[in-house]
Amino acid sequence: MPPATPPAASPGTAPSLVGREYEVEIGPVAHGGHCIARTEEGRVLFVRHALPGERVVAKVTEGREDSRFLRADAVGILEPSKDRVEAPCPFAGPGLCGGCDWQHAAPGAQRRLKASVIAEQLARLAGLTAEDAGWDGTVEPAPGDKVPKGEVPAWRTRVHYSVDDEGRAGLLRHRSHEVQPIDRCLIAAPGVSELGVEKRRWPQIATVDATAATGSGDRQVVLTPRPGGRLPLVELDRPVSVLRGEEPRGRGAERGGERAVHRVHGRPFVRERAVGRTWRISAGGFWQVHPKAADLLVEAVMTGLTPRRGEMALDLYCGAGLFAGALAERVGEKGAVLGIESSKRAVEDARHNLADLDRVRVERGNVEQVLPRTGITEADVVVLDPPRSGAGRKTVRQVASLGPRRIAYVACDPAALARDIAYFREEGYVPHFLRAFDLFPMTHHVECVAILKPAPKRS
Numbered sequence: 213m214p215p216a217t218p219p220a221a222s223p224g225t226a227p228s229l230v231g232r233e234y235e236v237e238i239g240p241v242a243h244g245g246h247c248i249a250r251t252e253e254g255r256v257l258f259v260r261h262a263l264p265g266e267r268v269v270a271k272v273t274e275g276r277e278d279s280r281f282l283r284a285d286a287v288g289i290l291e292p293s294k295d296r297v298e299a300p301c302p303f304a305g306p307g308l309c310g311g312c313d314w315q316h317a318a319p320g321a322q323r324r325l326k327a328s329v330i331a332e333q334l335a336r337l338a339g340l341t342a343e344d345a346g347w348d349g350t351v352e353p354a355p356g357d358k359v360p361k362g363e364v365p366a367w368r369t370r371v372h373y374s375v376d377d378e379g380r381a382g383l384l385r386h387r388s389h390e391v392q393p394i395d396r397c398l399i400a401a402p403g404v405s406e407l408g409v410e411k412r413r414w415p416q417i418a419t420v421d422a423t424a425a426t427g428s429g430d431r432q433v434v435l436t437p438r439p440g441g442r443l444p445l446v447e448l449d450r451p452v453s454v455l456r457g458e459e460p461r462g463r464g465a466e467r468g469g470e471r472a473v474h475r476v477h478g479r480p481f482v483r484e485r486a487v488g489r490t491w492r493i494s495a496g497g498f499w500q501v502h503p504k505a506a507d508l509l510v511e512a513v514m515t516g517l518t519p520r521r522g523e524m525a526l527d528l529y530c531g532a533g534l535f536a537g538a539l540a541e542r543v544g545e546k547g548a549v550l551g552i553e554s555s556k557r558a559v560e561d562a563r564h565n566l567a568d569l570d571r572v573r574v575e576r577g578n579v580e581q582v583l584p585r586t587g588i589t590e591a592d593v594v595v596l597d598p599p600r601s602g603a604g605r606k607t608v609r610q611v612a613s614l615g616p617r618r619i620a621y622v623a624c625d626p627a628a629l630a631r632d633i634a635y636f637r638e639e640g641y642v643p644h645f646l647r648a649f650d651l652f653p654m655t656h657h658v659e660c661v662a663i664l665k666p667a668p669k670r671s
């Protein structure tokens with residue numbers, strides 16, 4: 213069985229195979245969004261821009277004569293899948309924008325492919341079928357994302373643009389530092405498109421982070437100058453906060469990889485509306501990118517966790533406090549909620565956002581270091597929403613040792629989810645149900661919510 217993701221390219225000196233073309237049958241989709249194919253010589257190709265069942269010409273993008281695993285792009289489609297569509301975006305495709313890798317698949321097919329990746333990861337890493345995980349095997353579209361054929365849902369409320377040497381804004385090519393200039397990003401939310409970042413030139417600027425908050429109308433750009441570069445006088449098409457960013461200096465989760473940002477004009481944060489509250493999100497702080505995600509995930513988590521009045525609840529990796537706020541409403545005044553978050557700015561935001569809820573406490577630091585220091589020995593319900601890498605065995609053990617009756621695990625990476633579910637099973641917890649959401653249409657990314665509970669006692 214090939215690995216789910218291509219191993220790192222061999223640094224060896226064997227002749228490069230980049231540019232070689234193979235005619236291959238495309239096999240299943242794998243974690244990371246590429247499909248698996250085999251060459252006649254027995255090499256495994258991880259092919260982008262292809263679909264299962266197709267026959268394509270795959271051109272090698274990474275790999276050497278001595279590598280068994282190669283990366284490639286489908287550059288010619290000999291026998292197309294019925295799920296193939298013309299990519300609506302002119303900048304999608306081999307060697308172009310590295311952002312949307314599944315523009316060539318019909319929306320329903322994208323969700324089926326995401327479902328098969330989740331199923332494969334659950335089977336491979338946790339030894340579970342969809343039924344074992346309490347999952348109906350589908351990926352649910354976000355409300356409002358059903359658009360007429362040939363159109364693309366404009367869902368991305370945060371876009372990270374890179375700027376090329378000529379000052380044009382675009383996105384990085386796949387696994388490259390080269391910028392693909394674009395004149396419009398089709399998945400950008402209308403509020404981001406209105407900022408007109410692609411329409412102007414950005415001399416001396418390395419990156420432009422554009423945000424359009426949901427519900428408040430707040431708009432923000434963070435401009436990070438090139439080394440030695442100066443900030444231009446910014447005149448955008450509408451009122452917008454402008455901040456100057458610095459390249460990140462901190463390392464690892466302890467510093468949250470946080471980079472300094474300085475206010476130039478306007479607010480140093482945006483206000484997001486979700487679950488009936490307003491959330492302050494400082495520049496660079498985490499907030500779900502899809503405008504419907506926060507409400508959707510809170511609903512899925514709360515339905516699965518069923519927090520009750522008077523209970524003790526944890527929100528681990530709490531960001532600006534989204535789940536902590538929803539938990540506090542449910543556990544009521546006799547209950548208590550503890551949030552833990554590593555980013556200093558996010559902790560300040562969470563404390564600000566939840567200041568009216570005195571049963572909520574937010575601690576700063578790494579979950580695995582802070583949780584044992586809190587003195588908490590029991591919890592009734594726990595939410596974990598870790599970064600892509602997952603929570604890991606140590607944190608899973610710490611959570612399980614608190615004996616919660618339900619755990620909600622929110623995951624943007626099905627592999628990390630499956631690995632952590634396997635650790636939870638070792639600690640006596642089993643999946644109760646799982647839901648998957650298409651919060652990143654046109655890309656291979658997918659969001660899952662898994663609810664776990666103690667395994668039934670054997671008599």
Ligand SMILES: C[S@@+](CC[C@H](N)C(=O)[O-])C[C@H]1O[C@@H](n2cnc3c(N)ncnc32)[C@H](O)[C@@H]1O
Nearest residue numbers: 465498529530531553554555578579597598599
């Ligand atoms: C996926 S976000 C979730 C945020 C929040 N639950 C939400 O939905 O808005 C993950 C958060 O974990 C934080 N983080 C990353 N590693 C951490 C760690 N080891 N301990 C605590 N927080 C961490 C990040 O700063 C980020 O805010």
